[in-house]
Amino acid sequence: METMKIASFDRVSELKAFDETKTGVKGLVDAGIKQLPRIFHDSLSNLANPKPLSSNLLHVTTIPTIDLEGRVFEDETKRKNTVDRVREASEKWGFFQVINHGVPLDLLERMKDGVRGFNEQDPEVKKQFYSRDFSREFVYTSNFDLYTSSAASWRDTFSCYMAPNTPKPQDLPEICRDVMLEYSKQAVSLGEFLFELLSEALGLNRNHLKEIDCSRGLRMLCHYYPPCPEPDLTLGASKHSDSSFLTVLLPDQIEGLQVLREGYWFDVPPVPGALIINVGDLLQLITNDKFISSEHRVLANRATGARVSVACFFTTGIRPNPRIYGPMRELVSEDNPPKYREITVKEFAAHRSAKGLDGISDLLHFKI
Numbered sequence: 001m002e003t004m005k006i007a008s009f010d011r012v013s014e015l016k017a018f019d020e021t022k023t024g025v026k027g028l029v030d031a032g033i034k035q036l037p038r039i040f041h042d043s044l045s046n047l048a049n050p051k052p053l054s055s056n057l058l059h060v061t062t063i064p065t066i067d068l069e070g071r072v073f074e075d076e077t078k079r080k081n082t083v084d085r086v087r088e089a090s091e092k093w094g095f096f097q098v099i100n101h102g103v104p105l106d107l108l109e110r111m112k113d114g115v116r117g118f119n120e121q122d123p124e125v126k127k128q129f130y131s132r133d134f135s136r137e138f139v140y141t142s143n144f145d146l147y148t149s150s151a152a153s154w155r156d157t158f159s160c161y162m163a164p165n166t167p168k169p170q171d172l173p174e175i176c177r178d179v180m181l182e183y184s185k186q187a188v189s190l191g192e193f194l195f196e197l198l199s200e201a202l203g204l205n206r207n208h209l210k211e212i213d214c215s216r217g218l219r220m221l222c223h224y225y226p227p228c229p230e231p232d233l234t235l236g237a238s239k240h241s242d243s244s245f246l247t248v249l250l251p252d253q254i255e256g257l258q259v260l261r262e263g264y265w266f267d268v269p270p271v272p273g274a275l276i277i278n279v280g281d282l283l284q285l286i287t288n289d290k291f292i293s294s295e296h297r298v299l300a301n302r303a304t305g306a307r308v309s310v311a312c313f314f315t316t317g318i319r320p321n322p323r324i325y326g327p328m329r330e331l332v333s334e335d336n337p338p339k340y341r342e343i344t345v346k347e348f349a350a351h352r353s354a355k356g357l358d359g360i361s362d363l364l365h366f367k368i
Helices: 002-021 024-030 076-092 105-119 123-127 177-201 281-286 345-355 362-366
Strands: 065-067 095-099 138-141 156-163 218-225 235-240 246-250 257-261 264-267 275-279 296-299 307-314
Touching (some): 065 076, 105 156, 156 177
Antiparallel strands (some): 257 296
């Protein structure tokens, strides 16, 4: 018993010492560490990487890629074909990549450069933004669930709510301010288009999901995954699903993202110029499980350079939003009764925030 106390005390002390540096994982790499600190060591069961064996999945290699044709379809048939592909991907995977999505490719590169620029600038400049107070406009931190997770993940993150209220420019770091504002506008525009396709895929009016405010809020999370000295002992992000309606992810060309399907992890190889779209928990809830919010994770970075990604979550998160959400009445029936109770987005976000990424779906807590 005494030994356990000492071990657990050591962990808390080490977590606190790491947190108080205010320089995150990047600070450890800059210090030249060669061994992974114990706080990052994950369990073998979490690190396991089973690949498909079942015959029905042998032909499947990764998530589908859908061509959005610049968001302008030649005719209704082309649009219907795209809607059908979005429906199939949302039901079977909860994930798909989009190409010809209408967001300028040079902006994608500039956004990733902005994430690198922030993380690679003078640590003293970065430190002023380091916090665990997520009510702040802009927060830079390492592992939002540092003190509640079983193991820390090898990544640093900065985040900001970009909509419905655009942050004041002075609240954003100068090094990435302009590109964050420009990119978030484009992400909102793409998201609104995707919500149209998803509405049609559900057999609803094209504007249905927009009219119930699914595209109202946008939270941007910019992740920085430095090279890891012992990548077999930890993860870049542990298994989780997203607590959003929809997520638009800008990846870079270093692999690492994996999606879980039927108990197997599928790699998501980068497609140049593509954006990765995934259904979030809130969309699974309001579609009464018709669309699925798949669990995914990020492997620790084996490359020599840092990996970055930008996740735009369509949610108002912990911000005030009085609207009540439950399974949509158009999708429920006597044969398909509601599976979830009615909630607010804030209630869902607060549950995630308190629970952290523990590998257990947040949706279970809200089941009827």
